[in-house]
Amino acid sequence: MLSATRRAVWAQSRSRLAQPSCPAYSFSPSALRRLASSLAILEQRDGKLNHGSLSAITAAQKLGGSVHAFVAGSNVKPVAEEAAKVDGVEKIIAVENAAYEKGLPENYAPLLVENIKKGGYTHIIAGHTAFGKNLLPRVAALLDSQQISDITGIENETTFVRPIYAGNAIATVESSDPVKVITIRGTAFAPAEVASGSAAVEDGVDSKPESPTEWVSEELAKSDRPDLATAGKVVSGGRGLKSKEEFDRIMQPLADSLGAAIGASRAAVDSGYADNSLQVGQTGKVVAPQMYMAVGISGAIQHLAGMKDSKVIAAINKDADAPIFQVADVGLVGDLFEKVPELTEKLKKA
Amino acid sequence: MSALRILVPVKRVIDYAVKPRVNKAQTAVETAGVKHSMNPFDELSVEESVRIREKKRAPGGVEDICVISAGPTKAQDVLRTAMAMGADRGIHVEMKEGEELEPLSVAKMLQKAVEEQRSNLVVLGKQSIDDDAAQTGQMLAGLLGWPQATQASRVEFGEGDSVSVTCEVDGGVQTLRAKLPMIITTDLRLNEPRYASLPNIMKAKKKPMEKKKLADFGITTDKRLKVLKVTEPAPRQGGGKVEDVDGLISKLKELGAI
Numbered sequence: 280m281l282s283a284t285r286r287a288v289w290a291q292s293r294s295r296l297a298q299p300s301c302p303a304y305s306f307s308p309s310a311l312r313r314l315a316s317s318l319a320i321l322e323q324r325d326g327k328l329n330h331g332s333l334s335a336i337t338a339a340q341k342l343g344g345s346v347h348a349f350v351a352g353s354n355v356k357p358v359a360e361e362a363a364k365v366d367g368v369e370k371i372i373a374v375e376n377a378a379y380e381k382g383l384p385e386n387y388a389p390l391l392v393e394n395i396k397k398g399g400y401t402h403i404i405a406g407h408t409a410f411g412k413n414l415l416p417r418v419a420a421l422l423d424s425q426q427i428s429d430i431t432g433i434e435n436e437t438t439f440v441r442p443i444y445a446g447n448a449i450a451t452v453e454s455s456d457p458v459k460v461i462t463i464r465g466t467a468f469a470p471a472e473v474a475s476g477s478a479a480v481e482d483g484v485d486s487k488p489e490s491p492t493e494w495v496s497e498e499l500a501k502s503d504r505p506d507l508a509t510a511g512k513v514v515s516g517g518r519g520l521k522s523k524e525e526f527d528r529i530m531q532p533l534a535d536s537l538g539a540a541i542g543a544s545r546a547a548v549d550s551g552y553a554d555n556s557l558q559v560g561q562t563g564k565v566v567a568p569q570m571y572m573a574v575g576i577s578g579a580i581q582h583l584a585g586m587k588d589s590k591v592i593a594a595i596n597k598d599a600d601a602p603i604f605q606v607a608d609v610g611l612v613g614d615l616f617e618k619v620p621e622l623t624e625k626l627k628k629a
Numbered sequence: 630m631s632a633l634r635i636l637v638p639v640k641r642v643i644d645y646a647v648k649p650r651v652n653k654a655q656t657a658v659e660t661a662g663v664k665h666s667m668n669p670f671d672e673l674s675v676e677e678s679v680r681i682r683e684k685k686r687a688p689g690g691v692e693d694i695c696v697i698s699a700g701p702t703k704a705q706d707v708l709r710t711a712m713a714m715g716a717d718r719g720i721h722v723e724m725k726e727g728e729e730l731e732p733l734s735v736a737k738m739l740q741k742a743v744e745e746q747r748s749n750l751v752v753l754g755k756q757s758i759d760d761d762a763a764q765t766g767q768m769l770a771g772l773l774g775w776p777q778a779t780q781a782s783r784v785e786f787g788e789g790d791s792v793s794v795t796c797e798v799d800g801g802v803q804t805l806r807a808k809l810p811m812i813i814t815t816d817l818r819l820n821e822p823r824y825a826s827l828p829n830i831m832k833a834k835k836k837p838m839e840k841k842k843l844a845d846f847g848i849t850t851d852k853r854l855k856v857l858k859v860t861e862p863a864p865r866q867g868g869g870k871v872e873d874v875d876g877l878i879s880k881l882k883e884l885g886a887i
Contacts, residue, residue: 381803384767385776407763409798413779416732416764420771425733425853428762438857443761444649448658451857492776492807495793499801508799512887537887545817555782555818556800561758562817564799570886580648587865591886593877599870608868609880621874626887629878 315344315436318372318398320391320405320414321362322382326354328361331509333470335404336365338463340471341433342402345369349394349483351387353377356480363478365471372398372483378490382410386490388417394483395422400458401436407462408508419460426460427452431467445561445584465508466567466588500554507557510540512570515559515586518546519575519596519615526552529619530574536626542566542586544576560585575615578603595619630689630790631809635678636748637696637716638739639671641707642759649759655858658759667707670754672714672822673815677784678752679715680820687786693717695746699738701726705838712833713825719838720746728850730843732760736768741846743773749810750792755780766814776807782818 317339322329328350339346346367350358351374359373372394379387391414395403403418405411407429419426431449432440438453439461507513514534520526526547534541543553545560559566561584571589576582578594578601586592587606594607595615604610611618643649644664652659667675675696682691696711698704699722708719722738724730730738743751756763770777778784778794782802785793790809795802797816825833843849868884871877881887 383805384770388771409780409796412763413767413777416767417771417777419764420733420736420768423733425731426762426764426768427854428764442862443859444643444658444759445761446862447649448651448859449862450859452854453857454854456853490776492778492805495804495806497798497801497803549817554801555797561761562756570881581645587862591881591884592865593881593886595877604870605867606865608884609877610867610870611874611877612870613873618874622877625874625878 315342315401316399317342317344317346317402317404318395318400319346319348320403320411321348321350321358322406322408322410323350323352323355323358326352326357328358330470331408331465331506332406333362333365333473334463334465334468335406336368336471337468338404338430338433338461339402340367341468342436344401347372347398347400348478349391350374351376351379351390351483353380359480361473363480364473364476365478366474366476367471368476368478371478371480373480374483374485376485376487378487381494382414383490383492383494384414384417385492386488387414388421389488390486391418392421393486395458397484403458403460405462406465408465411462415460415462422458422460424456424458424460425454426462427454428462429464430461431464445580446587447580447584464565466565500556504534505538505540507540507542507559508564508566510566511568512537512539513542513559513566513568513586513589514539514572514574515542515544515576516547516553516574517544517576518550520547520552523552525616529615532623533572533574533619536623539570539572544582573603573607574619576603577601578606630687630788631749632689632692633681633687633750633809634693634746634748635681635691635695636739636743636746636751637671637674637678637694637711638735638751638753638765639675639696639698639707639711640668640754640757641665641698641700641704642668642757645669645758651859651861655860656856657859665703667710668754668757670756670758670815670817673817673819674752674754675711675714675716676820676822677815681784681786682715688788695720695748697722697739697742699730699735699843700724701728708838709830709833710825712836713830714823718836720841721838722841722843722846724843724850730848730850731852731854732762732764733768733853734848734850735765736772738843738846738848739765739769740772743769751812753812753814755814755816766812770812773810773812776811777814778805778807778811779814780816781813782816784813784819
């Protein structure tokens with residue numbers, strides 16, 4: 280029986296060693312089990328690295344073992360060179376081809392699978408962003424792996440922690456898949472810093488899979504304010520703002536006085552007070568800033584799911600019984616149309 | 630243009646307004662005696678499919694809207710609800726109470742169902758509000774090799790089987806175009822689901838519901854992910870209230886928030 284195990288391990292090692300880009304494995308079975316080799320998927324747009332996606336590298340580093348990063352698009356050399364400066368990354372695999380610029384999973388997923396197979400990775404990690412959510416399950420299905428979504432913690436190479444039921448419960452799950460496909464919650468893993476690393480940049484395999492889907496256009500909300508997902512401070516407005524005009528009139532000066540990003544509850548988005556991309560909650564963005572100020576938001580569980588990991592929560596609401604006050608570190612009961620402008624004025628003077 | 634044969638997978642989940650509780654053994658969330666309903670995103674899928682037919686949006690028309698759900702006997706309730714909203718028929722894949730499928734298994738089951746039902750459009754919710762995985766639609770698209778449009782907020786049909794879908798992405802929306810057959814997952818902005826009227830609920834009882842077993846699809850409840858434990862999140866202590874704006878500012882300073 281022992282010899283059978285040894286043969287199996289040997290066969291596995293041989294098949295991995297046959298691939299030149301693969302790190303050398305020890306032949307001891309326990310070492311084989313322990314040695315993770317991760318591929319972090321980086322996001323880019325127009326030749327610029329999305330720094331939020333460096334969180335995938337942080338998660339990969341927590342796993343231990345070797346860390347490679349992957350990027351594809353039309354002008355990815357500058358992106359790859361920037362990512363190469365992240366400490367602890369051994370290699371950046373870059374595929375330069377305009378076909379992948381928009382991250383269409385129809386061709387990006389098979390491309391990724393090719394590169395994953397070539398690299399013999401044990402862990403594939405991307406952010407639980409629109410891009411990661413769209414792409415990774417398709418990759419997981421092609422690899423016949425049950426993806427682990429939106430993790431907030433890593434216990435070891437096989438065991439992960441993730442919120443379920445809108446964050447009302449925390450599940451610890453163990454994966455038995457040989458290749459673990461993982462999306463991570465950005466607020467749970469700080470982006471790895473671009474420092475003085477010197478990873479090798481290498482061209483990835485490009486098998487040029489065709490996409491049956493065509494990218495037509497996009498409309499992105501323009502904003503000079505900090506990005507909602509990564510802002511240190513967030514002020515969020517709800518149904519209590521009553522109209523889009525009032526939302527803008529009340530929330531924008533408040534955000535400016537704090538240097539904060541603006542968020543919104545689903546009620547505010549559905550009523551047309553704010554753009555959908557500003558929605559915080561189970562179905563919108565999950566944020567965990569230093570300070571989160573909820574203005575005219577009652578605090579439904581779907582909203583709390585998106586912000587209850589914030590460091591300090593402040594709430595302004597006229598209803599003293601609003602559930603938001605149960606989680607707020609500091610609450611003010613009052614009419615937001617009076618209290619918020621007063622607050623804005625006093626913050627400006629401070 | 631081909632007539633649409635739409636498959637709509639629906640899931641029975643704990644009602645979105647209920648605060649879930651972790652069971653004493655810390656193995657799962659307590660489901661016994663808790664109100665369940667159709668996953669909200671799946672209601673959007675059913676609504677959209679019915680609207681495509683009602684508003685004659687697809688040049689080839691809608692030939693069939695079939696809803697499918699895998700779950701215990703009570704999953705039939707959500708199938709009946711979907712039929713009361715306008716779906717033509719249902720497939721109930723019977724499972725024992727407490728048994729669950731992982732998204733990859735669901736996707737494999739749906740792959741078989743798509744082939745059997747000759748579906749050319751599958752409309753799924755973007756995620757179920759219990760597991761919050763957001764995987765099944767994309768996995769199904771991968772297994773079938775079909776185009777996918779996820780988090781859809783608008784769906785339009787053109788000539789020659791082309792479908793344009795506006796998708797919610799970080800920071801805005803993007804529009805994609807593909808040809809049938811394809812997979813669409815729904816986002817909240819897509820539509821507002823109707824309530825089933827009493828006459829329609831009565832009519833839905835007469836609509837056909839086929840019963841199947843997991844084995845018919847070659848699927849088992851074996852899992853790749855083992856749940857080691859389920860716990861309550863660390864409780865957050867409310868910090869009390871302040872009297873006025875000055876109190877708010879000084880408390881925020883004290884907490885180091887500003």
